[in-house]
Amino acid sequence: MRCRHGPAPEATFPHRFIPQGTRETRVATSTVFCVVGTRPEAIKMAPVVRALRRRRNLTVRLLLTGQHRDLLHDALADFGLRGDLDLDLMRPDQGLSGLAARILDGIDPVLATARPAMVLAQGDTTTVMAAAIACFHRRIPFGHVEAGLRTGDLGQPFPEEFNRIVAGRAATLNFAPTEGARLALLREGVAPDSIHVTGNTVIDALLAVARSRPPLPPGLPRNGRLALLTLHRRESFGAPAERVLQAVRRLCEAVPDLHVLYPVHPNPQVRDRAHALLGGHPQVTLAGPLRYPELVAALQACTLVLTDSGGLQEEAPALGKPVLVLREVTERPEAVALGVARLVGTDPDRILAEATRLLVSPADHAAMARGVSPYGDGRAADRIAALVAAAVRPRPRPRRDRAAPPFHGSVPQPAAETAASPAAQPSLPPAAFARGATAP
Numbered sequence: 203m204r205c206r207h208g209p210a211p212e213a214t215f216p217h218r219f220i221p222q223g224t225r226e227t228r229v230a231t232s233t234v235f236c237v238v239g240t241r242p243e244a245i246k247m248a249p250v251v252r253a254l255r256r257r258r259n260l261t262v263r264l265l266l267t268g269q270h271r272d273l274l275h276d277a278l279a280d281f282g283l284r285g286d287l288d289l290d291l292m293r294p295d296q297g298l299s300g301l302a303a304r305i306l307d308g309i310d311p312v313l314a315t316a317r318p319a320m321v322l323a324q325g326d327t328t329t330v331m332a333a334a335i336a337c338f339h340r341r342i343p344f345g346h347v348e349a350g351l352r353t354g355d356l357g358q359p360f361p362e363e364f365n366r367i368v369a370g371r372a373a374t375l376n377f378a379p380t381e382g383a384r385l386a387l388l389r390e391g392v393a394p395d396s397i398h399v400t401g402n403t404v405i406d407a408l409l410a411v412a413r414s415r416p417p418l419p420p421g422l423p424r425n426g427r428l429a430l431l432t433l434h435r436r437e438s439f440g441a442p443a444e445r446v447l448q449a450v451r452r453l454c455e456a457v458p459d460l461h462v463l464y465p466v467h468p469n470p471q472v473r474d475r476a477h478a479l480l481g482g483h484p485q486v487t488l489a490g491p492l493r494y495p496e497l498v499a500a501l502q503a504c505t506l507v508l509t510d511s512g513g514l515q516e517e518a519p520a521l522g523k524p525v526l527v528l529r530e531v532t533e534r535p536e537a538v539a540l541g542v543a544r545l546v547g548t549d550p551d552r553i554l555a556e557a558t559r560l561l562v563s564p565a566d567h568a569a570m571a572r573g574v575s576p577y578g579d580g581r582a583a584d585r586i587a588a589l590v591a592a593a594v595r596p597r598p599r600p601r602r603d604r605a606a607p608p609f610h611g612s613v614p615q616p617a618a619e620t621a622a623s624p625a626a627q628p629s630l631p632p633a634a635f636a637r638g639a640t641a642p
């Protein structure tokens with residue numbers, strides 16, 4: 203274990219965790235762990251960590267698996283956060299099973315010693331799946347943020363669809379971003395009272411950063427129109443990525459005032475082909491991964507988004523940007539149904555036709571650039587924090603000197619304590635999604 207920012211925490215961990223309800227804290231607190239492994243998890247968990255930390259009765263610890271390294275730390279830093287403990291588990295060329303095994307092995311002793319009142323993880327990475335299983339084994343309540351996303355195909359996205367199913371089944375609290383996600387969980391037999399529709403926390407992160415008017419990444423032309431391209435999914439590696447990159451070349455020829463910003467994912471399988479096919483093209487900027495504020499600035503400035511990313515399918519509609527989804531299926535059908543995203547796959551002719559249409563026809567562009575967000579209103583994290591606080595509220599400690607109550611011949615049963623009391627259910631009504639949130 204090591205910490206990359208600040209003093210190494212292993213010398214004191216977990217003994218410096220404040221136990222529940224001691225004199226040190228004066229207020230009875232419950233410890234909540236947030237487990238994060240990759241950049242998108244950091245972005246989407248950051249608003250949750252911050253909302254939980256605003257609650258006086260919670261002690262929040264950020265546990266990093268290090269599934270991504272620098273990308274993860276940068277993304278946390280963009281929200282003023284850093285990990286309390288970094289398991290630093292990623293090894294070069296590590297396979298999924300090796301990673302899962304290392305995460306399980308790394309998290310388990312931490313859970314066993316610290317016994318948090320609840321563990322939260324976001325999304326569908328190997329980190330999330332392993333955290334859910336580790337909690338299940340230790341009988342520690344697990345909360346799944348962004349629960350219920352499904353394509354219905356275990357191979358797409360791989361391995362995320364499987365990871366989501368495991369996390370949803372293990373969770374005692376499922377925070378579904380949309381009504382559709384809630385229904386998907388119900389279809390799988392997930393307990394209805396574990397599910398709360400909160401919106402997606404990525405919209406909280408996006409709107410907070412967008413409000414600060416972040417600067418664009420350097421080196422982009424001042425004139426013309428900008429398209430933002432990202433491509434990193436495992437299913438896109440090889441021939442599909444090749445087809446998309448060819449389509450982008452042809453799109454640049456067809457639309458001479460277009461400039462494409464492509465922050466290339468560091469995965470060598472994508473990076474090498476991107477540089478071979480688009481490197482040196484005058485209408486293309488191949489950048490490294492962008493810091494989140496730069497990415498948000500690019501989203502604000504662009505005319506069109508081409509992506510296979512999950513997060514960008516959620517973010518682009520919230521800022522009124524048409525998004526062409528470079529995949530065959532999506533677990534985010536809401537934007538497609540609203541007409542603000544279109545599933546175009548990786549056929550170069552189709553990509554070229556759809557993108558050109560949006561760039562030459564203002565009416566077609568306007569129809570997709572409506573600024574409605576089916577994924578939330580920017581307040582998902584507050585809802586999640588309220589539900590977590592209600593679920594982990596410590597029971598009042600019996601006073602040692604209090605006389606035992608009189609015995610009346612039967613033992614009173616304690617009231618069932620659940621997270622699902624009406625006061626603890628600030629779920630978003632389904633109607634809120636139809637209205638959507640408008641970008642600042």
Ligand SMILES: CC(=O)N[C@H]1[C@@H](OP(=O)(O)OP(=O)(O)OC[C@H]2O[C@@H](n3ccc(=O)[nH]c3=O)[C@H](O)[C@@H]2O)O[C@H](CO)[C@@H](O)[C@@H]1O
Pocket residue numbers: 241242243245246324325326327348351359362404432434435465490491492493494497498510511512513514517
């Ligand atoms: C298809 C799929 O299974 N996607 C999953 C994947 O994320 P996803 O596919 O969204 O992962 P990405 O690596 O594309 O990351 C997306 C996030 O990173 C930001 N960004 C992107 C490029 C860049 O250069 N800089 C930058 O900051 C985007 O704005 C977005 O917020 O893991 C997420 C976290 O568990 C899940 O929520 C998603 O469901």
